[in-house]
Amino acid sequence: MKHNFDIIDCSAFPYFPSISCKLYSVLKKKPFIITWHEVWYDYWSKYRKNIAIFGKLTEKFVSKLSKNNIAVSIHTKKRLNKLTSKKIKLIENWIETSEIKKAKPYEKKYDIISVGRHLIHKNFHLLLKIASVLNLKVLIIGQGPETPHLLKIRKELDLKNVDILSFSKEKNQLYRYLKSAKIFVLLSELEGFSIVAFEAMAAGLPIITLNSKRNALKEYIKDNGFVCNKNQIEISDKINMILKNKALQKKMSKKSLEIAKKFDSKIKTKQIIKYYNEIKHNYS
Numbered sequence: 001m002k003h004n005f006d007i008i009d010c011s012a013f014p015y016f017p018s019i020s021c022k023l024y025s026v027l028k029k030k031p032f033i034i035t036w037h038e039v040w041y042d043y044w045s046k047y048r049k050n051i052a053i054f055g056k057l058t059e060k061f062v063s064k065l066s067k068n069n070i071a072v073s074i075h076t077k078k079r080l081n082k083l084t085s086k087k088i089k090l091i092e093n094w095i096e097t098s099e100i101k102k103a104k105p106y107e108k109k110y111d112i113i114s115v116g117r118h119l120i121h122k123n124f125h126l127l128l129k130i131a132s133v134l135n136l137k138v139l140i141i142g143q144g145p146e147t148p149h150l151l152k153i154r155k156e157l158d159l160k161n162v163d164i165l166s167f168s169k170e171k172n173q174l175y176r177y178l179k180s181a182k183i184f185v186l187l188s189e190l191e192g193f194s195i196v197a198f199e200a201m202a203a204g205l206p207i208i209t210l211n212s213k214r215n216a217l218k219e220y221i222k223d224n225g226f227v228c229n230k231n232q233i234e235i236s237d238k239i240n241m242i243l244k245n246k247a248l249q250k251k252m253s254k255k256s257l258e259i260a261k262k263f264d265s266k267i268k269t270k271q272i273i274k275y276y277n278e279i280k281h282n283y284s
Contacts, residue, residue: 001027007276009033009070015058022065031283033276034062035070036088038192039079043214059083068279070272073193075216089275093193094268096171097260100202103175110163111136111243113181113205115174115196116188118144123187123210123230125153130236132157139177140164178203182249183242184225187235190214202260206242206252208235224255 001024010021012034025032044055063069063084071077072093080088112131116122124140128150131138138159140150143166154162168174174196178184184200189212191197197207197217207225209217218227226238242249 004028005030006280007031007033009035009276012036012059012062013038015062018062018065025066031068031279032066033068033070033279034066035072036076036080036192037072038190039076039083041079041083043190070275073216074219075214076192091268091271091275092263093195093198094265095195095198095202095260095263097202097264099172100175100178100199100260103172103179103203105179106176108180109137110139110177110181112183112185112239113139113141113178113200114185114187115141115200116186116194118142118146118150120146121189122146123189124150126187126230126232126235127185128153128157128159128162130232130239131162132159133232134236134239136161136239138162139181141167141174141177143167175199175203178205181205183208183239185209185235185239186217187230188212188215188217189230191216193217198260198263201256202263204253204257206249206256208238208242220259222255222259224252224259 008021008025008030010018012018018034022032041056041059044052060083063080067086069080069086069088070091071080071088072091074090077088077090114124114127118124124146127138138161140162150164154164178200184197184205185208186194186197187210189210194217200207201224207221209215209221209227211218211227211229221227228235228238242252
C-alpha cells in the first residue's frame with residue numbers, strides 16, 4: 001500500500017496473493033490482471049486428494065477476481081474458460097532466442113536431454129527404463145522429491161551413459177547442454193507451458209512429449225517432433241526413428257527453430273506491453 005503502481009499483474013498460483021492484490025486494486029483504484037500458468041481444477045482430486053475440495057474452490061474463487069486474465073498457453077486458456085466467463089488474453093511465455101543461438105555446445109554429446117523438477121508426474125523413471133533398453137546417452141537436469149529414486153534406478157540398471165545433474169543458476173549452461181543433445185524428451189503429464197521445451201526448440205532439437213490431457217506442450221508440436229502415449233515401446237520407437245533418420249532429424253530441427261522464433265522475448269514483450277496499455281486506457 002506504500003506504492004502507487006499503474007497495474008497489478010499477479011500469478012494465479014499460489015492463489016492467496018491474488019486476493020491481497022485484488023484488495024489493493026479496489027482501494028487504490030488500479031487495474032488488476034491475473035496471469036495463469038496452469039489450471040488444475042479436476043487434477044486436484046488426483047494430486048492432492050486430502051485438500052482437493054479446498055483447492056478447487058479456491059482456484060474457482062480466484063478465477064472470478066479479475067475481468068482481465070492472461071493465459072500462458074492455448075491449453076491453459078481452454079481450461080480457464082471452463083472456470084470463468086471473464087476475459088482471457090493468450091500471451092505465451094517467452095524465451096531468449098538470441099542468447100540460445102550464441103551458446104556453444106559442450107564437447108560431451110548426448111542422444112537425449114530432459115529437464116524439469118523431479119516429480120512423479122514428470123515420468124523421469126520411464127525415461128531411465130527407455131535409456132536402459134535402447135542403450136542411449138541421456139542427460140537429465142533437475143532436482144526434486146524423486147531425485148533419490150531416480151539415482152537408485154540408475155544404479156540398479158547400471159546406466160553408465162546416463163548423467164543426472166542439478167539445476168544451474170547459469171542459463172547459458174543449460175543452453176550449452178541443449179545444444180549438446182539430439183532430442184529433447186519431456187514425458188510430463190502436467191505442463192502449463194514448459195519454457196525449457198521452447199528453449200530446446202530454439203536450440204534446434206526435435207521434441208518428444210506425452211499425449212496427456214493436462215500437457216500444454218502437445219499443442220505446440222507441429223512437425224517438429226512426436227506426441228506419444230504413455231507407452232514405453234511407442235516412445236522408444238519414436239526416439240529410434242529420429243536418431244536413425246538424419247533427414248527427419250534435420251527436418252524437425254528446422255521446424256523447431258521456426259516455432260521458437262515466434263516466442264522470442266522481444267515479440268512477447270511487445271504483446272504484453274500493448275495489453276497493459278489497453279487495460280490501463282480502458283480502466284481510466
